[in-house]
Amino acid sequence: MEKGKFIVLEGIDGSGKSSQMGPLMERLRALGIPCRDTREPTGGPVGSLIRQIFTGRVTADNRVIAALYAADRIDHLVNGVDGLCAAIDQGITVVSDRYYFSSYAYHSVDMDMDWVIQANAVSAGLLRPTLTVFLDVPVETALERIHKNRVVEEIFDREDRLRKTRELYFRAFERLEGVERVAVVDGTGSEDEVARRIWAAVEPCFS
Numbered sequence: 001m002e003k004g005k006f007i008v009l010e011g012i013d014g015s016g017k018s019s020q021m022g023p024l025m026e027r028l029r030a031l032g033i034p035c036r037d038t039r040e041p042t043g044g045p046v047g048s049l050i051r052q053i054f055t056g057r058v059t060a061d062n063r064v065i066a067a068l069y070a071a072d073r074i075d076h077l078v079n080g081v082d083g084l085c086a087a088i089d090q091g092i093t094v095v096s097d098r099y100y101f102s103s104y105a106y107h108s109v110d111m112d113m114d115w116v117i118q119a120n121a122v123s124a125g126l127l128r129p130t131l132t133v134f135l136d137v138p139v140e141t142a143l144e145r146i147h148k149n150r151v152v153e154e155i156f157d158r159e160d161r162l163r164k165t166r167e168l169y170f171r172a173f174e175r176l177e178g179v180e181r182v183a184v185v186d187g188t189g190s191e192d193e194v195a196r197r198i199w200a201a202v203e204p205c206f207s
């Protein structure tokens with residue numbers, strides 16, 4: 001049986017990738033392609049711990065957090081209930097909102113990128129995306145989409161982080177050129193326009 005494809009949407013916070021998951025799934029379903037959507041951090045046990053760190057309910061060192069994401073990712077792939085590797089082996093196409101490039105970008109802000117890549121080597125060995133679609137928006141657009149009425153200090157802090165994360169995504173794409181297949185898609189404009197651009201990048205995976 002032919003394996004399913006693995007398509008990943010990536011982007012900085014406010015890039016609009018989460019809202020593009022639905023339209024992409026609709027296109028795949030319209031073509032009769034068996035498919036499933038998913039996201040990271042997952043709703044599994046490690047993903048739930050990560051969400052408790054977001055809310056401040058649990059605290060942890062940045063290196064621990066990076067390792068938890070790597071663990072959540074392996075669990076995402078191989079857990080016996082809804083692991084992605086089994087689904088793909090059964091011919092199901094999986095679309096994920098974030099995968100290891102999120103780790104490469106977000107955790108390399110305060111850690112060596114090579115360490116982050118190494119920490120995710122098990123996942124890379126198990127499942128490389130057929131295609132990673134990076135939804136690219138200027139930091140200003142991302143900020144506008146995230147929040148329109150917060151205090152100035154917070155916006156500066158956020159802007160700095162968004163800028164660094166965006167740069168690190170591109171550094172990771174360069175670092176893994178020839179190893180990973182990445183499409184950078186313009187994420188500005190209407191949701192319909194962006195959906196069409198994403199589909200133009202994804203469609204060749206199915207022909």
Ligand code: TYD
Nearest residue numbers: 013014018040041069098099102103106107
């Ligand atoms: P996400 O659920 O995409 O955020 P949103 O609430 O906007 O839908 O991602 C949650 C956060 O987790 C996001 O800020 C990026 C971060 N993240 C990492 O730091 N490392 C990772 O490996 C992943 C997958 C996400």
